[in-house]
Amino acid sequence: MVLSLSLLNVFTVTAGLAVAKLTPDRHLSPQPPSVAARDLVRVPASLAIPAADPASRPLPDASTLAGRLTDLIGGPRAKINAVVIDAATRRPLFERRADRPATPASTTKLVTSVAALASVGPAHRITTQVVQGAGGRIVLVGGGDPTLTALPARAGDGRPRWASLLGLAQQTATALKVSGVRQVHVDYDASAYQGPRTAAGWKPNYVPDGEVAPVSALAVDEGRVSPGDSSKRTRVSDPPAAAVKQFAQLLSENGVSAKPGRRTTAQKGAVRLGAVQSPPMSVLVEHLMTESDNDVAEAVARQVALKLGRPATFADAAQAVQQAVAKLGVAEGVSVNDGSGLSTRNRITPLALARLTSLAADDEHPELRSAVTGLPVAGFSGTLGLPRFGAASSQAGAGMVRAKTGTLAGVSTLAGLAYDADGRLLAFAFMAGDGEGPVDPGKLDQLAAAVAACGCGGAPSAGG
Known part of the structure; x- marks a missing residue:
């Protein structure tokens, strides 16, 4: 049939x-964890x-x-x-x-x-989370969600609402403040992906021209420099580093003074402070x-x-x-x-x-x-x-x-x-x-x- x-x-x-x-x-x-509304x-x-x-x-x-x-x-x-x-x-x-x-x-x-x-x-979702790190630091852990965004949701545009970096920052800030933490360093873990960030057969102009970002397990707004302006296609050179910088800024805006830290690998079983998920695979x-x-x-x-x-x-x-x-x-x-x-x-x-x-x-x-x-x-x-x-x-x-x-x-x-x-x-x-x-x-x-x-x-x- x-x-x-x-x-x-x-x-x-x-x-x-x-x-x-x-x-x-x-x-x-x-x-x-919070999930994209779709x-x-x-x-x-x-x-x-x-x-x-x-x-x-x-x-x-x-x-x-x-x-x-x-x-x-x-x-x-x-x-x-x-x-x-x-x-x-x-x-x-x-x-x-x-x-x-x-x-x-x-x-x-x-x-x-x-x-x-x-x-x-079709029901599978991709998770981005924040967990406790060593020495009082926290770790932003990328799972490969390409929809993670720092842009506000736009009602009525007919498109899915992606996973929110702001929502993740708000969850994390709440958890930290409950524990009495008001200042923190944010490390990042993009180890879910390995190997080169560009594929065999990709032309050298693809990333500079904005056809695609360097492929990474942690990126915000697909690594776009100006995600709110569709006429500008430039991508950042290091999506994970750019993502943790944006996240630290959002944490600071939500009452926890934060500074972006270094690349690391989160410990298995680390305490989760917040998480957001992509829309389903379908x-x-x-x-x-x-x-x-x-x-x-x-x-x-x-x-x-x-x-x-x-x-x-x-x-x-x-x-x-x-x-x-x-x-x-x-x-x-x-x-x-x-x-x-x-x-x-x-x-x-x-x-x-x-x-x-x-x-x-x-x-x-x-x-x-x-x-x-x-x-x-x-x-x-x-x-x-x-x-x-x-x-x-x-x-x-x-x-x-x-x-x-x-x-x-x-x-x-x-x-x-x-x-x-x-x-x-x-x-x-x-x-x-x-x-x-x-x-x-x-x-x-x-x-x-x-x-x-x-x-x-x-x-x-x-x-x-």
Whole structure:
């Protein structure tokens, strides 16, 4: 059985209106440790439009679909690898070098997300805590939460409320004052992550340009120098040191004079003075997929490594991700070096991406659901907001396609799901470019729109 993605149909009915929120805000009662105010991803029942099971609809005629897609792709010299499969049966309907590995760019996040949901689970949260240290000092301990923020919550922006550094400081200040402590040194522990802070295949400009922060188990606002100004992307060079400095300042503002200290490793079983947690993994996945957040993707990959008993390094996270998708039977054609897709060394086949997406849409794997609900909606949300799917040549896909984008120099990719005109749910992956020369994301939009517009049923449902 395949998940009936009825939210796609909502957008065709409500075009021109605000995009419906995929996950409602929920209030969580205060309890230690405090957690970000967002519950597990659930699709609101009020948004569901009753529809027939997509697997019961006729399959597209493969030759008709192939003719339309081949005309759009062009001749044999076109640098596009592609596949379209039936989501219910995994039956290939169109293949063009579908088993040839290509640079996936941010469609790598599909692999990372499925691996995390399958291994650590959708309910998993990441904890940042403060514990007692030696000699009357305290220790800020990072667990790898990429959502830890010093910014105030902004009601009504439709985004999750991340774990609060201020809340952690207030908890800690209260605990210290109860013990009669009014002055303290704050050390920090970022030992949950090991190894290099940048991955093999990352270009030297990624960190300076703000594409990603140096990967660390302790960072505030993803290491951004000016987190309140979206026009400024610069990152700090040492996220843990910057985090402890901010935390000490917040402690001082809450009645405990604090000075930032040194890097250390907290003792096991040390007395906890305060703790905050990230939103659940399902919400992290939705966010990283919709917004293509590189920092969150790298953090999520490391959670897979920790869950599987590996060190939280780039190499071990990549191996853990592969181990997790291998357990699901969808590792063939997947080779990654990071969790975000920034590495130019990653290689994934179109067929692997389509199979992963189909698996996440399968009713037999509800734990993978947010990998699908996090996919941007064509023409409406995330990295597929306008102008994507706004041109006349691709408008047929608006609201009917959900897909993850990928972009690197000389590379453009698109992988996701689409309902065709007969109501059949199809999975696709289009991968353009070889890292050299220009690529046109609009061409991939046209291909996905052609899949959605294909009212070319005629083949039997074959077990659907």
